[in-house]
Amino acid sequence: VSGVVPWLTLSPLHSGLTHEAHRKExxxxxxxxxxGAVEWMYPTGALSVNLRPNVVSPSRPLTLCVKPLGDSSxxxxxxxxxxxxxxxxxDGDHGPGRVRCFGFQQGSLFVEATPQQDxxxxxxxxxxxxxxxxxxxDLHALSAPCRPCSDTEVLLAVCTSDFVVRGAIQDVTHAPxxxxxxxxxxxxxxxxxxxxxxxxxxxxxxxxxxxxLLACGVRPGRGEFLFTGHMxxxxxxxxxxxxxxxxxxxxxxxxxRGLNPCEMAVE
Numbered sequence: 001v002s003g004v005v006p007w008l009t010l011s012p013l014h015s016g017l018t019h020e021a022h023r024k025e026x027x028x029x030x031x032x033x034x035x036g037a038v039e040w041m042y043p044t045g046a047l048s049v050n051l052r053p054n055v056v057s058p059s060r061p062l063t064l065c066v067k068p069l070g071d072s073s074x075x076x077x078x079x080x081x082x083x084x085x086x087x088x089x090x091d092g093d094h095g096p097g098r099v100r101c102f103g104f105q106q107g108s109l110f111v112e113a114t115p116q117q118d119x120x121x122x123x124x125x126x127x128x129x130x131x132x133x134x135x136x137x138d139l140h141a142l143s144a145p146c147r148p149c150s151d152t153e154v155l156l157a158v159c160t161s162d163f164v165v166r167g168a169i170q171d172v173t174h175a176p177x178x179x180x181x182x183x184x185x186x187x188x189x190x191x192x193x194x195x196x197x198x199x200x201x202x203x204x205x206x207x208x209x210x211x212x213l214l215a216c217g218v219r220p221g222r223g224e225f226l227f228t229g230h231m232x233x234x235x236x237x238x239x240x241x242x243x244x245x246x247x248x249x250x251x252x253x254x255x256x257r258g259l260n261p262c263e264m265a266v267e
Contacts, residue, residue: 009039031128039125043074043113045136050108053130062104067127074113074122077149081107089126099233104130127233146216149240151250154228157240158251159262161228163193163210170207178216179214183238185227191264197236212238 017147025045029038051064068089078085079102086107088100091114096199109128112153116122149157158164167187174181187198187206198208210229218238226247229239244249248267254260 009041031064031168034130035128037069037125037127039069039122040075040111042118043111043124044124045113047111048080049111051104051128051130057151061132063101063131064104065099065101065129065131065232066109067099069125069127071123072125074116075111075124077124077126078110078112079080079107080110085110095193129233131230146213149168149242151254154240154247154250155224155254155259156261157228158191158226158247158264159191161239162195162230163197163236164191164225164226164228164264165189165193165206166191166224167206168222169218172218172220174214177212180211181216181218182209182211182215183218184209188224195231195234195236197231208236210238211237 027045027047029047029049031038031049031051032053038047038049040047066088073092076087076091077089079088079100080086088109089098111126113122113124138255159256160177165185165187166189167185169183170186171184172181173184185198185208186201187208190198190206197210198206201207210227224244225241226244227238227241229237231237251260251264
């Protein structure tokens, strides 16, 4: 589904209130969209979540990412493969920024309610995204170390990122509770953006912000950079970000050798 994030709510008619507390029933849930959210009210028993989007191609490896909702409680979330369970999120263990990604073919999701005296006070929920990016391809995705991209990684990021812009860092703000930093940009040129991350700014150009790990220690710097990255659960996340002059050099070098994976206008 393009342009929307479907939200599936399992209401009381499909919830623990219709089941006897001692029964261990497993409900089958089928998701047809490549991104969305599931909210399970009054959880009891278990859910077997089967992702069956229409975009799946056997020749293209896909990555599934899962992120619990901020107030999710009442169940553990597992990765299930051939009957074996691997814990992804323990009940109550859903701090800000917690995301798990794995290969789509590795298995399906299994959500099991934990024993509760009053299930009416519980709602379990999570968001999911299916993409063709390899696990850990964002900066350098959510758990990878902060390191400069190689020339090859930069050139590939220009071709495959959700956004590619030229601009300068205006400010960097930190959110220690989320272990993230927000980079506020003043953009002079937009090469590509799939979502409206960058909007017209007073006086010309565009402005917007992108997120990265707090541990990366990003600070405001002089000059212009080429910023690339991906949308992740509705948020722009930083990918490769070389200085503009460094990118121009590596692009021209690769162009001279016929090694550029794609073309773009480089001043």
